[in-house]
Amino acid sequence: MTTTRTADLELPEEIELQLEVANVGSRTLAILADLGICGTLLLSVYLLTTLFAQAAGDSEVTRIGSHLLTIVLLVLIFAAQWVYFGVFEWLWNGQTPGKRLLHLRVIKVDGTPVSWIDVMLRNLSRPIDAFGPMGLIGLLMIFVTPRAQRLGDLMGRTLVIHETPIDWSIFDEAGAEPASLVTAPSIRLTSAQWELLHRFLNRRPELPRDVRTRLASSVYASLKPLALGTDLELSKLEPEEWLVEFARRT
Amino acid sequence: MTLGTFVRKNRPRWQQLEGMLDLMEGRAPRSRERGFLQELSAAYRATTGDLAFAQTHFRGTTVLLFLHQLVARAHNQIYRARAVTLVEVGNFFRKEIPQAARYHLMAVNWAALIFLTGLMLGLSVVQFDERAASMILPTPVLDSIYSGHMWTGPLFSVVPAPVASTYLFTNNISVALLAFAGGLSFGLISFWILFFNGVMLGVVFKLCANYGLLGPLLAFVATHGLLEISAIIVSGGAGFVVANALLRPGDYSRRDALAIQAHSAVRLAVAAIPALIISGCLEGFVSPSTLPTGIKIGIGLAMGGSFWLYLLGGGKKAAAKAGP
Numbered sequence: 014m015t016t017t018r019t020a021d022l023e024l025p026e027e028i029e030l031q032l033e034v035a036n037v038g039s040r041t042l043a044i045l046a047d048l049g050i051c052g053t054l055l056l057s058v059y060l061l062t063t064l065f066a067q068a069a070g071d072s073e074v075t076r077i078g079s080h081l082l083t084i085v086l087l088v089l090i091f092a093a094q095w096v097y098f099g100v101f102e103w104l105w106n107g108q109t110p111g112k113r114l115l116h117l118r119v120i121k122v123d124g125t126p127v128s129w130i131d132v133m134l135r136n137l138s139r140p141i142d143a144f145g146p147m148g149l150i151g152l153l154m155i156f157v158t159p160r161a162q163r164l165g166d167l168m169g170r171t172l173v174i175h176e177t178p179i180d181w182s183i184f185d186e187a188g189a190e191p192a193s194l195v196t197a198p199s200i201r202l203t204s205a206q207w208e209l210l211h212r213f214l215n216r217r218p219e220l221p222r223d224v225r226t227r228l229a230s231s232v233y234a235s236l237k238p239l240a241l242g243t244d245l246e247l248s249k250l251e252p253e254e255w256l257v258e259f260a261r262r263t
Numbered sequence: 264m265t266l267g268t269f270v271r272k273n274r275p276r277w278q279q280l281e282g283m284l285d286l287m288e289g290r291a292p293r294s295r296e297r298g299f300l301q302e303l304s305a306a307y308r309a310t311t312g313d314l315a316f317a318q319t320h321f322r323g324t325t326v327l328l329f330l331h332q333l334v335a336r337a338h339n340q341i342y343r344a345r346a347v348t349l350v351e352v353g354n355f356f357r358k359e360i361p362q363a364a365r366y367h368l369m370a371v372n373w374a375a376l377i378f379l380t381g382l383m384l385g386l387s388v389v390q391f392d393e394r395a396a397s398m399i400l401p402t403p404v405l406d407s408i409y410s411g412h413m414w415t416g417p418l419f420s421v422v423p424a425p426v427a428s429t430y431l432f433t434n435n436i437s438v439a440l441l442a443f444a445g446g447l448s449f450g451l452i453s454f455w456i457l458f459f460n461g462v463m464l465g466v467v468f469k470l471c472a473n474y475g476l477l478g479p480l481l482a483f484v485a486t487h488g489l490l491e492i493s494a495i496i497v498s499g500g501a502g503f504v505v506a507n508a509l510l511r512p513g514d515y516s517r518r519d520a521l522a523i524q525a526h527s528a529v530r531l532a533v534a535a536i537p538a539l540i541i542s543g544c545l546e547g548f549v550s551p552s553t554l555p556t557g558i559k560i561g562i563g564l565a566m567g568g569s570f571w572l573y574l575l576g577g578g579k580k581a582a583a584k585a586g587p
Contacts, residue, residue, distance in 0.1 A: 134525050138447055181270075
């Protein structure tokens with residue numbers, strides 16, 4: 014199990030929210046995706062500009078066109094550096110295309126949505142956070158601070174959370190399956206154990222063989238004690254078949 | 264209730280809430296009807312109930328995680344910041360920026376002092392030994408000055424004014440924003456930007472004076488120089504506010520002081536942006552032109568002067584009106 018850091022927020026409804034703070038890996042990937050988008054756009058406009066510049070000189074129209082393209086390119090270079098992140102995070106409620114791809118979102122530390130000043134502050138400090146090899150300053154800050162805030166996050170009072178996508182199909186499957194055909198006494202699982210079991214059984218067909226057996230034995234090991242006193246206790250089935258049988262008795 | 268039945272029973276409501284949130288995240292709720300908002304609030308409250316139930320009965324499940332996130336998302340929309348209105352943008356520029364400028368005047372003064380120190384140093388270094396200029400200025404500029412010509416002439420005859428202006432103002436805004444963000448380096452980067460720009464200007468002035476180019480240089484710099492330098496100084500001053508919060512947080516924790524001061528000082532960095540767009544356009548269109556130097560100095564003084572008048576005097580009437 015990897016340790017995930019959580020941020021606790023208290024809502025006016027007196028509910029304590031626990032959100033998962035995004036880790037360094039996904040934040041880096043999100044930045045790479047955003048840089049990729051900016052880079053592709055800049056490169057294509059740059060190529061277009063050079064093509065135009067070569068054709069220019071023939072007529073007034075192509076020359077003006079070439080100048081316009083140069084201006085567009087200059088503005089885009091500026092925007093990629095200073096505007097892109099801020100404007101997306103402002104208009105998309107804390108997300109850039111890269112963050113959306115990786116299910117990340119910027120929120121204020123008290124859980125409320127970010128305002129334009131917050132996102133501006135957290136993005137103006139990017140050059141400082143990116144200082145050193147591979148953005149060393151920002152990386153260190155993310156590791157050191159309890160809620161993984163880089164300097165810009167501290168300045169803007171923001172944090173980046175990860176929104177876990179949920180596999181809903183396990184609930185449909187469980188409902189569709191007929192209740193146990195065996196008349197053995199049913200086994201009580203906690204809801205976390207129930208999810209563990211059904212997420213494994215549901216993912217089973219997509220897994221490569223070695224991962225499948227490894228996961229099966231690890232799930233088997235953690236659920237085995239629950240089968241004490243039932244007919245499964247001394248069963249000689251392979252872990253995977255054992256789990257299928259086990260699921261029928263719950 | 265088992266987890267399965269809990270999900271099957273309540274998931275339609277969560278999906279309904281998700282659908283409404285998808286709608287709202289695109290647009291401000293103003294455009295929605297009253298019924299929609301009531302429905303949203305009902306779905307939100309019911310879901311917070313589900314969350315409380317799940318917190319008691321389904322600890323450690325992904326469903327609980329999902330409910331945490333869904334409630335956070337809905338909470339975000341229900342308590343969202345009001346959409347930015349034109350009135351607020353107007354107030355921001357008319358009142359908040361000048362008020363912040365007066366509030367942080369001390370830091371701006373320090374920034375100006377550092378720039379002027381650099382300027383003096385640049386002047387005296389060249390006075391002392393002309394060869395020092397070769398360490399600071401690029402070779403083409405040096406060669407051009409030594410041969411008694413301004414380096415700006417050929418440059419601006421090749422590049423059309425709109426392109427040059429765009430290049431100049433995007434570049435200058437980057438410098439100004441960096442001077443603000445540089446406050447996070449305990450002010451070192453802000454200091455360096457202000458100081459180095461001062462030294463450069465000093466060196467250029469003294470060197471041009473030595474080669475009889477003071478007239479042409481003044482004719483070039485007069486229009487945009489004052490406004491451009493003022494904007495960089497103001498932004499660097501904002502950087503010093505941030506640095507000061509880090510170094511001397513006072514009654515607050517360092518973390519709180521940083522956030523509070525940065526939220527207030529960023530207004531100065533924002534003020535620099537339009538000023539630098541204007542100064543960039545002046546530098547691209549007017550500075551290389553053959554207008555009489557007197558008119559250029561007039562424009563320059565008017566521009567720089569009104570920038571400072573705006574920062575030091577703006578929003579006072581409004582503040583007095585709002586007072587008791």
